Amino acid sequence: SALRPACTFLGSIVWTSVADGFHLHSAVYTVTTLAAVILRCCIIVAPSLVAVVLTMVAAALVGAGSGPMLDGAVLATMVDATDWGKHRLWGAVGYGIAVLVVGLLIDHHGFESMFAGHAALVTAAVVVVRMRLPMGRRPKRDDDSSPATPRVPLTAAVVRNILCSSTERTVFFLVVFLCGIGYGVTENFLFLYLRELRASNALIGLGRAITCASEVPMFWYAPTLIRKLGSLGVLALACACYIVRFLAYSQLEDPRFYLAIEPLHGITYAVMWNASAAYAFQIAPAGLGTTAQGLLSSIHFGLGQGVGALLGGFLYASVGARAMFQLVTLGPALSLVLIAWSRRSDPAIKLAAVPDDSGEPLLPVDDDSPL
Numbered sequence: 001s002a003l004r005p006a007c008t009f010l011g012s013i014v015w016t017s018v019a020d021g022f023h024l025h026s027a028v029y030t031v032t033t034l035a036a037v038i039l040r041c042c043i044i045v046a047p048s049l050v051a052v053v054l055t056m057v058a059a060a061l062v063g064a065g066s067g068p069m070l071d072g073a074v075l076a077t078m079v080d081a082t083d084w085g086k087h088r089l090w091g092a093v094g095y096g097i098a099v100l101v102v103g104l105l106i107d108h109h110g111f112e113s114m115f116a117g118h119a120a121l122v123t124a125a126v127v128v129v130r131m132r133l134p135m136g137r138r139p140k141r142d143d144d145s146s147p148a149t150p151r152v153p154l155t156a157a158v159v160r161n162i163l164c165s166s167t168e169r170t171v172f173f174l175v176v177f178l179c180g181i182g183y184g185v186t187e188n189f190l191f192l193y194l195r196e197l198r199a200s201n202a203l204i205g206l207g208r209a210i211t212c213a214s215e216v217p218m219f220w221y222a223p224t225l226i227r228k229l230g231s232l233g234v235l236a237l238a239c240a241c242y243i244v245r246f247l248a249y250s251q252l253e254d255p256r257f258y259l260a261i262e263p264l265h266g267i268t269y270a271v272m273w274n275a276s277a278a279y280a281f282q283i284a285p286a287g288l289g290t291t292a293q294g295l296l297s298s299i300h301f302g303l304g305q306g307v308g309a310l311l312g313g314f315l316y317a318s319v320g321a322r323a324m325f326q327l328v329t330l331g332p333a334l335s336l337v338l339i340a341w342s343r344r345s346d347p348a349i350k351l352a353a354v355p356d357d358s359g360e361p362l363l364p365v366d367d368d369s370p371l
Contacts, residue, residue, distance in 0.1 A: 002309045003053075004060045005184065009302025011064025016294025017154035019069055020287060025135035029069045030126055036063025037122045041115045068297045072290035073135040075281040082223040084281075085274035089219035092270070096212045154291055162283065162292055168232065169283060171342040173299055175235045176276055178331040180304015182242045183269070185312040185328050187305070190249065193321040199255035210262040218266030222274035231279040236339045238272035239332035246332075250325040276300070 019028040039059035046052040071088075075081050098121075105113040129135070164170040194204055226234050245264045252258055276296055284292035308328075315324035 002306045003057055005302050005304075005306030005309060007057055007060035007302075008064045009298045009306065011061045012068050012294040012298040012302060013154075013291075015065025016068050016072070016290045019065070019135075020289075020291045021154060025069060025073065025290060026130060029066060029073075029135060030130065032062050033066045033122060033126055036060075036066070037119050039063075041119055044112055044115055064297075064302075065294060068293035069135065069290055070129070070133075071277055072281070072293040073129075073133050075277065075293075076289055077134070080223070081278040081281050082226045082274070084277055085219035085222040085270065088274065088277075089216050089270075092212055092215035092219065096209065099208070099212070154288070158285065158288065158291075159295070161285065162280075162288070162295060167342050171338045172232060172235070172276075172279060173296075174338055175232075175239065175335040176296065176300050177304045177307075178335045179235070179238060179242070179268070179272060180300035180302075181308040181311065181331050182246070182328060183300070184305035184308020185324070186245075186308075188309045189312045189316055189321065189324065192316070193249065193252075193325075194255050194258060196321060197252060197255040199258070203255060203259075207259050207262050210259055211265045214263045214266030215270040218270035219274060222271045225271055226275050226278065231275045232339050232342065234271055234275040236336055238268050239335040239339075241267045242332040243329045246325040246329045250322045273300075 015028055015032055019025040036059045039055055039062060042055050043052055043059075046055050071084070074087055075084055078084060098117075102114050102117060105117055162169070163173050191204055194207075222234075225237070229237060241264045245261055245268060248261045249258070277293065280292045280296040281289055312324060312328070315327055319327070
């Protein structure tokens, strides 16, 4: 459970920094995405369990940068970065459709058909991206007449500037990390817990469908919430929902009631990730928009999710599932404390960044922000 996040942590940083550093976004995206597909398809011919694991690790490492590179490319085409979720919601739609279609494919044509469908769809996606989405484009700025995107090497100083050049940025990335721990616990141990409660496959599948469906409206309305609450305010909302979600899981007796909890995923993931992606893009130095998305992904889906898998496994074995969910509420609770402290300790934090039609600023950043 921790191997894939470890690959994400490393691969996201490496591939996005290479893309930005050498300005080879399309080439890096195409090669790594297709190479990851080929590696995944090799699983069906792997001669042993060790070979399967090594192939999966290689695929995860090679393909870790695809998502952040796409996010960076889409964000670079947008005037208002907070509207990114209105495009990202189609990923949730596609995921939901794929779950249904792949299930039918496996039932009628065998397990191998899943890999064939995956290869076909990802290859088609790469073709569409190469044809329709300019990658490595310089973000639009009203006061910037320079058409060239600078090539900026990723150094320790640049990373420090992105992650911790102000109180707000430090708190933001710490909260993203803590949310990643919660995400890792949920993704790895919720279904094991439901099995303990004797949930049926149909019930678990229905819950997964509700989880996926909750992302669609929340990605759509996330920009409105970001404008009203600010990026840190949205993260605070997500952390509060994580606390409610974990405590509700810990009190389950009848697994059917878990269906009523799953819509909170729309806030704990979709709204949170929309705010995070937009914020990371806004604070990125010129020429490092893709790298900023890679750092964000590595912190949440890499470091955070990996720690969540390890910590959740230890707690699950030591104190049981109910106590595990109760204890991991400490992460989002700490996040709320950090957000409240940042607001109190740094009065320079103000609303700024992306104006709406009225000219009012939207995203909270600090006075040291490059925006």
